[in-house]
Amino acid sequence: xxxxxxxxxxxxxxxxxxxxxxxxxxxxxxxxxxxxxxxxxxxxxxxxxxxxxxxxxxxxxxxxxxxxxxxxxxxxxxxxxxxxxxxxxxxxxxxxxxxxxxxxxxxxx
Numbered sequence: 001x002x003x004x005x006x007x008x009x010x011x012x013x014x015x016x017x018x019x020x021x022x023x024x025x026x027x028x029x030x031x032x033x034x035x036x037x038x039x040x041x042x043x044x045x046x047x048x049x050x051x052x053x054x055x056x057x058x059x060x061x062x063x064x065x066x067x068x069x070x071x072x073x074x075x076x077x078x079x080x081x082x083x084x085x086x087x088x089x090x091x092x093x094x095x096x097x098x099x100x101x102x103x104x105x106x107x108x109x
Contacts, residue, residue, distance in 0.1 A: 009094050012062070014056055025075075038053060066091070071087075
């Protein structure tokens with residue numbers, strides 16, 4: 001999540017944010033080509049055609065200042081899975097989480 005937050009700011013692209021996440025995954029021999037985030041809020045109603053802000057490979061649309069994005073970093077494998085989710089406010093020079101919730105990892109066997 002920190003790698004994605006470090007990239008997100010006004011005019012960043014979904015491709016750049018996804019590449020930051022993929023850089024972390026590469027260290028562990030993992031890959032994820034699907035989207036890891038999308039716009040939320042009254043200005044972005046649900047759209048099956050994906051005509052909204054998207055955090056995914058190849059999306060070079062600039063993310064506007066004050067966008068609110070749900071970033072969901074999930075990996076669902078055959079014998080394990082994880083999910084980390086934050087609602088993020090994109091500002092001119094950075095991005096901030098709208099919640100203050102610990103990101104501790106809990107292992108369940």
